[in-house]
Amino acid sequence: MPQRVFRLIVSKLAPSICKQDTQFRKTVPADIRVAAVLLRLAWGANYFNTAEQFGVGSSTIQEFFPEVIEEIVGVLGPDYLQWPRGEAMVKVTRKFERACRLPNIQGALDEMFVLVRAPANQADSYFNRKWYTSLVLQAIANTDGAFLDVSCGMPGSVHDRLVLRRSRFTEKVESGEVLVDPVIVINDNYRLRPYILTDSGYQLESWMMLPFHITPRSSEVQKLSNEKQIRGRIYVERAFGILKARWQILTVGISTSIDWAARVQASPGWHRREGSIPSLATG
CATH class of the missing domain: 3.30.420 (Nucleotidyltransferase; domain 5)
Structure with a gap:
């Protein structure tokens, strides 16, 4: 995937998938969230193998994976999946x-x-x-x-x-x-x-x-x-x-x-x- 396309996707999804850091842990950046989801979709990788690629816990990826998918459907869908007119x-x-x-x-x-x-x-x-x-x-x-x-x-x-x-x-x-x-x-x-x-x-x-x-x-x-x-x-x-x-x-x-x-x-x-x-x- 060209970097410009990846950056465009991140920019569209970031407002809804970004989380605030807490005193207990630092949040995973939006670009890492999107990249991890795309890798799992493209390779068919499980959560553990995906986590290894990005240095985050598999439970963390399992937590944000459905959130990112939901935003892909909700945010990108209305723009990119349309019946032509x-x-x-x-x-x-x-x-x-x-x-x-x-x-x-x-x-x-x-x-x-x-x-x-x-x-x-x-x-x-x-x-x-x-x-x-x-x-x-x-x-x-x-x-x-x-x-x-x-x-x-x-x-x-x-x-x-x-x-x-x-x-x-x-x-x-x-x-x-x-x-x-x-x-x-x-x-x-x-x-x-x-x-x-x-x-x-x-x-x-x-x-x-x-x-x-x-x-x-x-x-x-x-x-x-x-x-x-x-x-x-x-x-x-x-x-x-x-x-x-x-x-x-x-x-x-x-x-x-x-x-x-x-x-x-x-x-x-x-x-x-x-x-x-x-x-x-x-x-």
Whole structure:
């Protein structure tokens, strides 16, 4: 991560994570707090190994880790994790159309599992179809690999369509906050509203496009449509790949409470590609 980006992050978080020295101990500076949290997220390191790198107690890092994560979500989130509007969204749809020859796409949606330590009394709810305990991270990405919307915290056993149904994004769609305009006219008179690409694991809605179920009787038009959709959905799959490569805690597993595991996944700076914004993903 470039030093200028790190300093920018520290400057934004410092007012809310700085503590006062006491007569019993000196507080850990804001830059050390941020650096320790970023190292743990990037390496997937435990508290003890992280503490060794900074010369502070592991219990101290365990104490401020959730505080810093909370501020990353609360302070950086509103600035850096936003649904594009106006000309910004026009650029998104144009890039999708160039990539897959389909008009008016505003994002591609997918999910990934994040390994977590499930509560002992609810472990069954967290076992996913791959037979390990996890939370579900749902995200919508553009062709640049930037995540435009993120929803996390549902147990791994919950089906894709139910995760989407219960997500804040669906609430936004139904309240008219997103996927409203522009409505374009194609084939002379068909009015096409904005939509997102998803895979066949979801239930069809008016604001999403799912692939056709291909059979021996399927038309060439249906097959071609599926090929185009694959070219669009690949961007969210790549975004997840970049996310896991940069922040190995998502692969190693989050050995903390379920509430904090969900907050870790929601850290907004993870969901941008290098160069798009000064974010935690840069570096």
